Amino acid sequence: MDDQKEPLRKITTTLALKNEEIQNFICCLKQSLENLEVNCNRVQEDLEGEFSSLYKALDELKEGMITRIKQERASRTYELQNQLSACTKALESSEELLELTNQTLCSSDTDGFDKAAKDIKDSVTMAPAFRLSLKAKASDNMSHLMVDFTQERAMLLAIKFLPVPATPEIHVSECQVCDNTVSVVWSLPEPDTKIEHYILEHRRTNHDGPPRAREDYPWMVEEGIRQTEYTLTGLRFDTRFMTFRVKACNKAVAGEFSEPVNLETQAFVFKLDSGSAHQNLRVEDLSVEWDSSGGKVQEIRKDKNRTSSPMNSPARSAMMSPKRAPSARVSRDRFTAESYTVLGDTVIDAGQQYWEVRFDKESKAFAVGVALRTLGRFDQLGKSSASWCLHLNNWLQQSFTAKHNNKARTLDCPIPDRIGVYCNYEEGTLSFYNSRNKQLIHTFRTKFPQPVVPAFMVWNGSFSVQTGLQVPSVVQCGQKRNSDASSSNASLT
Known part of the structure; x- marks a missing residue:
């Protein structure tokens, strides 16, 4: 049967x-x-x-x-x-x-x-x-x-309808997607001197293939393009693809849109798992602020809103690996005591991932890194074998260190206000960068015993996370050049 x-x-x-x-x-x-x-x-x-x-x-x-x-x-x-x-x-x-x-x-x-x-x-x-x-002063001849x-x-x-511009063709092989920018290149079947400009439309999608009648995202329009290529910058890739189409326009009429093409725009996207957050951390989307009055009121609020958590959203479940898994930490299993920690909701178990965090340098303490999901609820980042992080301490005396397994290495570099985090799971590489100039701050080299998640800690301060970022090309090149560089520290791995 x-x-x-x-x-x-x-x-x-x-x-x-x-x-x-x-x-x-x-x-x-x-x-x-x-x-x-x-x-x-x-x-x-x-x-x-x-x-x-x-x-x-x-x-x-x-x-x-x-x-x-x-x-x-x-x-x-x-x-x-x-x-x-x-x-x-x-x-x-x-x-x-x-x-x-x-x-x-x-x-x-x-x-x-x-x-x-x-x-x-x-x-x-x-x-x-x-x-x-x-002689007559004026002529009677009006022939002029x-x-x-x-x-x-x-x-x-001879007046006729103005010829409609030909339909352009997007050359997928010449398009580029890197550093959260997309360069689109197209051409016409034959040169047309009457073309005045092009209109490029794009929208995000999680579906490959032809556009569907009902899409989750609207078309965005770029007008007045004079060349046969265009670059979109400052994008956040929170869907698997971006769909593009372009049409040519002369002074009176626009042609037909080209066949839509999908360019893959996968990047690391995650949310902060509010169910794991310490009660003194107020989590709103990708921002966290220290709240000394946190406690039972916040706990009740989070319980009421848990059913509508982004983790349970169908739109988010459509994303591919890295895998998003339900948190093992809810209610009484959240971080507590002096472990002012919150984790990301997305598991890193393969590939190369990158994200950035902007933090208040006046925070009494701040840390960013990765951790195993088995990190204990009392564990502070960097003080056990289950987490790796950069740690800023402004309490009594300022220090900026790399921490793992309760061992620390002082970092002799200016403290940036924005840090980029690079994780290559297979190679066991965790690197931190000044995200403004992409200068390397520190690299951990290890073998992760199990999948990890982004991890953050803040005390008397705040921070915000930016996701949907590709690994910057300068970071990838630097990783290849510095695979055996002295920035790694075996004592901290």
Whole structure:
């Protein structure tokens, strides 16, 4: 019976996955239909707007040219009318003088003839008719204001829809993921000089393969990219992958998005296990603050909230190794006495992991390192064989030491306010760095007897942890160069 059920269960699982795939595709089709309607209306409105703008430009051009013709006509009319008026007056004066001349010639008065002849001669000399220019001051030719729209008409008739930019392709082999930055590289099938910029979208996901209809994280948009590559910096990798897609845009239209690609972004992610925290430590997400009034009230609060702990979140359980395991410390098994300690909730049992911690250098005491999950509830970090740490002491006299198994080595270096912790489980390496300049502070070399977890201690102070970090490349290179360096101390391993 059981042998028959197992194949049926596999078939059921296959059918369920196929049904989910079809449902996602149906959702995509419905969304495409809605988008099609919206996009068609949008491009039609844009087209009408462009033609309205063109009509307006032509109307403005027409009004300007008509105004120019009217101004030219008014100017020439004024010149010709003035010249016509002057010529008319000159002609009238000349006709009067001609009539006077004829009368004088016909007169029989010889005594007055000489005087009349002299007057007529003087009048002719001063007559306006002889001072006139008989050339028109303005031409009646208006051919210089004629237009020929043959070329423009051909250009208008050649108007077509602007070609949609081709779809880019992301080159996964050229993309890089390191130091919590992602560099994405893409290209077009053919060069296109009309491309003005690119739009890159990315989102976090825990699923490999094509994007699902319903994702936990939204698309983030990077606009105005002028080159065919882009680098995202300052990321926190708290999911297994990041999905990328890119599209090209010219001055009027955007092309289709490229096929989405998933780039693996695994890094060390953990929470602080509040169930392990000393009662005087107030734990909120990845921050811890000393609370001298901690006690029963805080204990009750933690018990009430334990069901909604990040450890029990389905989203967190989807993360791959390092393994996140339920804490063995709850209620009465939490750290107590002077062991002001809190552990991380994620087991390190393989690979290379890195995280950073920022702490208050004025704390009376602070420690950071790793510990076995079997660390005793009264044990202080570094004072047993189950923990390795850097320890800052500001009580009475300041000291900065590396501690393990109740042995300490004084560290002769400036005390940073931010420490990076590197753990290579297989090689048994635990290194501490000044996270600002990545200078090595100290390295433990040992063989971990069992999986370890991040461990922290603070007294009269505070600290915060940053997770989701990859091992910095400078740290990896330094580990290779200094695998046999003197920073290791056999007496502390």
